[in-house]
Each structure stands twice: as C-alpha cells, then as structure tokens.
Amino acid sequence: MKEGEKFRYPVAPAKLRQASVLLLLLAQGSLLEASSLQLPRFSSTFKEVLKAKSVKEFIFKFETRDFRLLHMDQGWIYAGLRDYLVSFSQSKMNREPLIIKWPASPEKEKTCRMKVIKGQENLCFNFVRVIQPLNRTHLLVCGTGAFSPICAIANRGRDPQDFVFHLVRNSQTSGLGSCSYSPHYESMATFIDGNLYTGVYMNFIGSDPAIFRTTGHLPTLRSDSYNNLWLNAPEFLKAFKISDSLNRNDDKLYFFFREKAIQGLPEPTVLALVGRVCLNDVGGQYLLTNQWTTFLKARLVCFVTEKDGRKTFFNKLQDVFIHPVDDKRDPLIYGIFTTPSDQLQGSAICVYSMADIRAAFNGSFTDKISSTNTGEPYTGDVPTPRPGSCPGGVSAPNFHSSKAFPSKMIEFIRTHPLMFNPVYPLQRRPLFVRTGPNSTFTTGVMDVVKAADGSYKVFHLGTAHGTVQKVAVLESNGTTEAVNLEEVAVFRTPAPVKTMMISSNQENLFVASDTGLSQLKLQRCPPYKTCALCCRVRDPYCISPLKSCSPKVKRCC
Known part of the structure; x- marks a missing residue:
C-alpha cells in the first residue's frame, strides 16, 4: 500500500461471507499451502x-480458582489467584509452594455485594492481577479488592533458599490506576525503570479505560479521559519497553490491545492495535495536563489471500510475545489472532518487524473519523515537532520537556491519535494458519x-x-x-x-x-x-x- 492510499477492510454480504468461509474450509490444504x-x-x-x-x-489444600501465571523471576514462578498469591521454585517443583492468603476486607466484600448486579456476587473477592518486582527482595502486588483495587508489597527474600514469602506489614495502599475493579476487565502491567505502567479500567462500571503510569519517580499520567478516539472499550494484552534510537530519550512503551471499532463503521467490529507513549513524557503544560502528550496507535492486520484475490482476515488479537534479536531495538513481534466468532474457527500467527511498526507511526495520520466516516488520511500541515515525538529525542531535540510542546501539537495529538496506514506482517501473510474445529x-x-x-x-x-x-x-x-x-x-x-x-x-x-x-x-x-x-x-x-x-x-x- 502506498503512502496515503486508503485502506479498508472488505465488506461483503452475509451470503458471500459464508461462501468464502466454506471455500476456506474445503480448500484449506491448497488455499493456504505453505502456511497451513x-x-x-x-x-x-x-x-x-x-x-x-x-x-x-x-x-492445593485450599479452595480457589482463577489461576493466572503472572511473573517468572530469580528462580521462582509467581501465580496470582483469587484471594491468594503462590510462589513455586522452578528447580524444585516437588517442594511445597509458598502461599500468601490475601482476601479483600469483610467491609469491602459486603459493600461489593450490595453494589454488583445480582448473580455476580462471585466477583466480590480479591483477584490478583499484578505481580511485578520492585527490587531483588520485594514484589509489588495488586488485586481487584472486591471492586476496590488494592496494592501491597510482598517480601520474597533475597535467595530462593530463603523460602520467605509474606506481605509487608502496613504496606497496603489503594490500587486505583494499578489494577482494574473487575477481574473481567482485561488488564496489563509492566514495571520499567521504577515506574508501573498499566492498562486498566479506572471506574466501577468499566467505562473509563486508561493507559496509566504510577508508583515511581515520574509524574502520574493517564490517557485522555472518555475519549473513544484514543481507547474505545479496549482489552489490554501486553506491554514492552523498546528503544527507538541510541538516544535514551526515545525509549518508548509499546502496548498491544484490541478494541471495538467506532460504532457505525463497517467491518470489522474489532481492531487489533499497537500503541505507544514516550517514557519521558510528563504531560502538557496547559492542554493534556497529567495526560500523555505522545499517545499514538496503529492497526495491525493479519490475513490470508484466497486464490481469487479476496482476503480472509483474522481480526481478534489474542496474545503477543516478542523474540529478541541481536539489536534490542528491533525485536520480532508475534501476534496470535483468531477469526470472528460468527465465522469459521481459525487462528493465525502473524509476525511484525519493528521497522514496519515505526514506519506506520511515521506515516500519515487518520483524519475525521466518526460514526459515519471511516476516516481519511490527514492532508493538512502537521505540527512541529511531529506529534508523537519524545522530548529531547531525535525528532524533538530542542524540547527539554513535554510541557514545552506547543499547544497546536498537543491539540493535534488529542484529536488525531490513530495512524492511517496499518502495519502488515512480514511477507504480508501469516507465519502459519490453523482452521477447523479446536483451532x-x-x-x-x-x-x-x-x-x-x-x-x-x-x-x-x-x-x-x-x-x-x-x-x-x-x-x-x-x-x-x-x-x-x-x-x-x-x-x-x-x-x-x-x-x-x-x-x-x-x-x-x-x-x-x-x-x-x-x-x-x-x-x-x-x-x-x-x-x-x-x-x-x-x-x-x-x-x-x-x-x-x-x-x-x-x-x-
């Protein structure tokens, strides 16, 4: 696709889509060939x-559920459960695990049962969703706290043979911005340079999603509140620190998520996206105060091309993992995608290069996206420095802080966060595809x-x-x-x-x-x-x- 060329997902009548699905099922051996x-x-x-x-x-000897493996570090596996934290030794798995019981307070549970919808009382527990190392001896742990997010510090000892695992006394604090209220809200968390970066929902009813920074020495920041151009009912998956140049000011948080397409747009109804913010962003001076001034996002596409030229898209991003290479600035990004639920069951693994992701962020912005418009490439003047540039980085060397960014540039990024050109996988096809039952x-x-x-x-x-x-x-x-x-x-x-x-x-x-x-x-x-x-x-x-x-x-x- 050339710069500025309009990209649209194909919209087909229902019968034609069903026929396409049937063709894919009958001919998957020849249709997908090497990648099938x-x-x-x-x-x-x-x-x-x-x-x-x-x-x-x-x-386990106790009754629990909702197992989540959240972290592996220094010879230990840490798992967050409902009301429990568990630590296993990687080398001595037969040894009894170390267990911390961490329920929500009786008062919080009672308040939760009064507030939640009838039949959802089973959510009024503390579902542990964040386990991140603070240092060699302590972990930051956060949970839903019966719809009242909480965080605490866990002492894990210095060495595995210490077999120490307990919450630090009086360390419990509010988890607002560190953990979502409900275990049903998909969230992500990563600890970078002493700061916690999360993708969470900031209120009880799940209407205010945010990319949030808290805990560390940098100012607390979040994404623009109730702005569906930035985040529209997202489901957060993974986040990674990736450097974009030899200049440390260009270090960024790249995060991967899926979200609903804005109501009224044609198919697909779910978009796979990669977003990014600069790690040295401290918010704006007058606009986007205490909010990101460098937030941008771009679409990830994953599809197979049929023999007649039509494309079958795998729209739902399920998970992401990265494979480091010699140059840490250019890891390979692997995405697991599935098809929409009303179509043939299928999954695909698509691989993306950081060069292609950066090219999308350096391309055209999307303009005038709304419930009646799929969006067009922005053709006007782009502010200087280029929106999304990091202060002190290669593209904005003369700006010592994001608070020094001009208002025109910050207002532009508030209304134009989406890049127009999507990110294509390597060789413009999946690494491999699996279709049919149990796929x-x-x-x-x-x-x-x-x-x-x-x-x-x-x-x-x-x-x-x-x-x-x-x-x-x-x-x-x-x-x-x-x-x-x-x-x-x-x-x-x-x-x-x-x-x-x-x-x-x-x-x-x-x-x-x-x-x-x-x-x-x-x-x-x-x-x-x-x-x-x-x-x-x-x-x-x-x-x-x-x-x-x-x-x-x-x-x-």
Whole structure:
C-alpha cells in the first residue's frame, strides 16, 4: 500500500461471507499451502500424559480458582489467584509452594455485594492481577479488592533458599490506576525503570479505560479521559519497553490491545492495535495536563489471500510475545489472532518487524473519523515537532520537556491519535494458519531449539478447549515449513488456557486456566519404534544430536 492510499477492510454480504468461509474450509490444504497447519500428528489425553509423568498437576489444600501465571523471576514462578498469591521454585517443583492468603476486607466484600448486579456476587473477592518486582527482595502486588483495587508489597527474600514469602506489614495502599475493579476487565502491567505502567479500567462500571503510569519517580499520567478516539472499550494484552534510537530519550512503551471499532463503521467490529507513549513524557503544560502528550496507535492486520484475490482476515488479537534479536531495538513481534466468532474457527500467527511498526507511526495520520466516516488520511500541515515525538529525542531535540510542546501539537495529538496506514506482517501473510474445529488459540510462547537439521522455532500454543499444541517452524533458504507436532490435554478439568510461561533452562512449560495450574515437560518424546519414524516426526526436542528419540532409538537422527 502506498503512502496515503486508503485502506479498508472488505465488506461483503452475509451470503458471500459464508461462501468464502466454506471455500476456506474445503480448500484449506491448497488455499493456504505453505502456511497451513494440518491436524496434530500426535494427541494425548490428560490421563496419558499424567501416566507418562510428563505433566504435573498442582493441587492445593485450599479452595480457589482463577489461576493466572503472572511473573517468572530469580528462580521462582509467581501465580496470582483469587484471594491468594503462590510462589513455586522452578528447580524444585516437588517442594511445597509458598502461599500468601490475601482476601479483600469483610467491609469491602459486603459493600461489593450490595453494589454488583445480582448473580455476580462471585466477583466480590480479591483477584490478583499484578505481580511485578520492585527490587531483588520485594514484589509489588495488586488485586481487584472486591471492586476496590488494592496494592501491597510482598517480601520474597533475597535467595530462593530463603523460602520467605509474606506481605509487608502496613504496606497496603489503594490500587486505583494499578489494577482494574473487575477481574473481567482485561488488564496489563509492566514495571520499567521504577515506574508501573498499566492498562486498566479506572471506574466501577468499566467505562473509563486508561493507559496509566504510577508508583515511581515520574509524574502520574493517564490517557485522555472518555475519549473513544484514543481507547474505545479496549482489552489490554501486553506491554514492552523498546528503544527507538541510541538516544535514551526515545525509549518508548509499546502496548498491544484490541478494541471495538467506532460504532457505525463497517467491518470489522474489532481492531487489533499497537500503541505507544514516550517514557519521558510528563504531560502538557496547559492542554493534556497529567495526560500523555505522545499517545499514538496503529492497526495491525493479519490475513490470508484466497486464490481469487479476496482476503480472509483474522481480526481478534489474542496474545503477543516478542523474540529478541541481536539489536534490542528491533525485536520480532508475534501476534496470535483468531477469526470472528460468527465465522469459521481459525487462528493465525502473524509476525511484525519493528521497522514496519515505526514506519506506520511515521506515516500519515487518520483524519475525521466518526460514526459515519471511516476516516481519511490527514492532508493538512502537521505540527512541529511531529506529534508523537519524545522530548529531547531525535525528532524533538530542542524540547527539554513535554510541557514545552506547543499547544497546536498537543491539540493535534488529542484529536488525531490513530495512524492511517496499518502495519502488515512480514511477507504480508501469516507465519502459519490453523482452521477447523479446536483451532482457537488463546495464548502462546516460543522456544528456539537447535536440532541436527537446523534451528527450529517451537511454538507452544494454548487453546480454548484446554490443550497445548506444539508447532515447529523451520525457516531455510527463504522457505518456511510449519509442522503441528502434537496436542496435549493439560488440565484434569478442561478450560481455556489463560496464560503460559516457559522455562527453557528447566525445560518446563507452565500453563494456567480458571480451573487449574499444570507443569508440562518440554521433552515429551513418544516411544518411536524406528529411527526413520523418529526423524520423520521432526520434533526438535527429540532429534537433537545430544538427545535420544526414545530409550530404544539413541542419537539416530
């Protein structure tokens, strides 16, 4: 797409959309070709992997639910639950976990039950949603607090062998801006340079979303209140610190989320977006006081092109993870996308470069977007410095602070936060696609494994029906081969996978849902009976020169 060229999602009559979906289902093998995933080569039930001692189920003596894996640090896995914080040793998983009980106060629970809608009383607990390291010995933890967000400091000791884990006395404070009121509001949190950055909902009824900065030495900031041009019913996913130049003033927070399209616009109804703000933003002097002056966002698109040229879009961004490269300024961004619920089930992994993301932010702005207008590229004069520039950075070297930005530039960013050109994936197609039953991916992690025939990227993908699929991708001579190796049930009671974390050193995968928490071994090599079968399966965890496919087939690949 050329600069300034109008981008629109295709709008098709219902019957035509249904026909397109049917065509995709019938012809997925030839339609998607190199990027299409077939059924997993092996499938295992929970009983089978439990019997093989490949999975460990964590069973607690207390009644709880809503397991969320939130942080891995210094040899420990920290999980936030309903009314509990749990700490596991990565190297000694058989040892009893360290547990903190942290319920909301009886007064808060009582007030909550009086306020919430009838039938939602089960939300009147403290759902832990933030666990971030303050330093080597302490964590910042925050929860919903029965619709009254709270934060506290947890002492975790200096070393894993200390086995210390408790809340610091009198450390509990208000969690407004650090955690949402309801566990149903998707939120994100990351601690950067002593400051907590969150994506949260700021009120009881969930009508005021915000990108918020608090806790640290910099001024508290938030996104523009009740401005749906900035945030329109968003669901926050992940946030990362990424440097845009060698100048530290250009360091930014890049955050990924999905949100509703403004009412009245054509399809899609859900947009995938990447936003950013400058870390040294301190708000405006007269306009956007105590609010971001550098907030911008751009659309992420993920689609497959059918043989007749029409595109099938995967609009719903489910999760994001990054793969660092030698230059920390240019990691690869991996997004997990799904199709709308009224269409054929399908998921896709699209990969984006930071160069393409930055190009979108350096392109045209969207102008005049409304409920009756899809938006046009802005063709007027762009203020100086360019909106979105960081004070003291490469694009605004003469401005020592965001409070020195001219009012014209700040007013422009308040009304033009969306970039016009979308961000396309590498090669303008997904890395791979899976369609059909049981193909809705909810989250994922990636591991890089060196095997006898090259370096593989191995994706462990959680699904909506409580399993983990393992997909190996080998990129060689400009071609990409994706193999769906296996699917494993990881919970005794099936439930959608909510979060996953990988420990490559310990060769374990940690998987959480509303109903349980499991540890899965990365090396789960079935008992291949022949060397040829071992090699044909192409599981990089099993064909490494230093590992065997099975006790009977040693180093044959």
